[in-house]
Amino acid sequence: MKKNLITVIILALCVVNLILNILLVFVCMPSAKKTNNLISEIASVLNLELEGSKDAPAVALEDMATYNVEAQVVNLKDDGSGTSHYVQVGLTLEMDKSSKDYESLNTVLQEAGGAVFDEARNVIQNYTYEEVTDQKVQEEIKKDILDSLQKKYATQCIYNISFSKFTTQ
Incomplete structure (x- = not known):
């Protein structure tokens, strides 16, 4: 059982x-x-x-160089609210040392660093406070600054722009 x-x-x-x-x-x-x-x-x-991105150049680590532009205040475009808005922005230019015009561009940048920020200022001033607080617009600003600098200096040596400081008010 x-x-x-x-x-x-x-x-x-x-x-x-x-x-x-x-x-x-x-x-x-x-x-x-x-x-x-x-x-x-x-x-x-x-x-x-x-x-x-597929259009970004591949730069070897040993060929990378940076140039820092000190943070400065830029007035933003009037958005109609009646208040003035500013952005404090510092830039870092990423350059390719293996580029044929690196040495001459580096010398020019050391001597006339203010001209680099003027190009950035001209681009940033076209945006309002609401626009610059958007991350996608910040990427667009970087691209516009990069295009402007590449055109001004007739070089592809500068391949990326990053913000070392970006504070809005």
Whole structure:
């Protein structure tokens, strides 16, 4: 009789195990697949961002040079609110030392650093307070400053601009 009772208990446990496995397959697995797909999509987006833009030049670490422009205050475009807004901005120019005109450009920048900030000021003054507080617009400002400097100095040696300081008021 004991063997029969143990066999019935084992059979009941096997049936419960089977039911729980069926629940696992039909309830938990679809949500796990959805989560896995979501993670895969996020990972693919992050990989795209890590690759960077395709038009950005690849500069070796030993060929990178920077030129810092001291932070200064720039008046922003009037937004019609009646209050004056300012931005204190400092720039860092990233340059390619392997570029053929690096030496001459570096000499020019050392002698006339104010001209670099004037180009930046001319670009920044075209934006309102609301615009410069937006991260996407800040990226647009960097691109506009880069284009302006590349055009002014007729060089591709400067390949990136970053803000060392960017404070709005």
